[in-house]
Amino acid sequence: MRYADIDWNMLWQQARQKKSWKGKKKKDWDRRAASFAKRNLGSDFSDLCLQMIHPDPSWTVLDVGCGPGTLAIPLARQVKRVTAMDFSEQMLAELALRVKEAELGNISSVHASWRDDWQEHGIERHDVVVAARSLAVDDLGAALAKMVRWAKKEVIVVDRVGPGPFDPDLFAALGRPFEPGPDFIFTVNILFQMGITPSLDYLEFDLQRQYADRHEAIEGCSWMVDDLSEAERPRLEQYVDERLSANQGGGVTLTRKKPVKWAFIRWKINE
Template identity: 60%
Template structure:
């Protein structure tokens, strides 16, 4: 077998079928928008991303699957012009709130999807295209080709490493199997097969997170499991309680065994 014959895109499609979690639909993102925005605000994801991105204030940026403005808002705070595209109105509403709070005026929100014609949405080619934790595509190669076409200088992609934000121990604790689905290994290999030689780095987060109280800690992990039964919810409660330590100031610290790690992939166009 010659490794060059491997069809990484087909492998990606096959692996997608095996994953234990369901890809979220527009209505799921709408209903999760406020809680997602809160989790993002409590995390240092955007700080780490921007440190690695080293943005040039002169760049125009197309942020695909921008969510509540996780990156769009801090980039606009640095003076960049950002087109923030998302298919969830709920997320765009959160973006608007954050944009107002930050007092930034250089973000253009666009309601649209990976699969829409971006020409029809009125988009122009940007200096930079990025998709952070938002490769919600049905065909990865097509998605990556599209990002590449819409950037004139650079592309940045953040993709899962292994389970990504999911906690496999939590799945096991509630009695569910956990299959992470395809991760950055597929993305890298598809890019290489497209003739692109990407740079690779990692964003790694602490295994410990501190929350105001036990309920907050529970809510911060409960999003991982769809359609929880009462028994599963009870087990989830036990799993979280077991891993909590109370701090002197009344807050609680939750420790997970698997750290959250993301692949930071970039290339010059």
């Protein structure tokens, strides 16, 4: 077999079907929006990404799957204009709150999904198109090609490495099989077959997470698991208790065995 004969997009789709959790739907993201915003705005993730992005003041940026504005808000402080797109109304509501608080006049939001006709939503081409932790699509090749079509200068993707934010130890504690599904290496291979040789870096963080109390730590881990049963709940609590320590100033810290790792993938557009 030749490398060129490998259908990476199909392999990606097959690997995706085997993963140990269901794809999150709009209503799942709506439900998670407030806690996601609390945890991610001003987070290490957002700071590290901004350092890697090196925003240029002249840029217009389209942030696809922007969530509560993890990157869109700090980017808007440093670039000319940001369009923040998401299919979750609640995520956009969280974003709107932060935009108002920060009195940012150069950020607009669009309620749309990867699949929609972006032209119909009035979205123009932007200098830079970003998708951070948001490539939740059925056809990865098509999504990457769409980002390329909408970008004038550059595309930036933040994609999972291995299990990403999912902790295999939690699945082991519950007695569930763990199959993380595809990660960034499929993305890089699909890009390569599209004639794109992206630059690649890695971000590592979240070895420890701070929570207000044990209850919040338990809730903060339960999102990883679909349909947690009554029998599994004590096992999840035990997983948390074994990793929890009290902080000096109140609150608790949950320590994982390994940090969460993301791939930072970017490439320039050849006009």
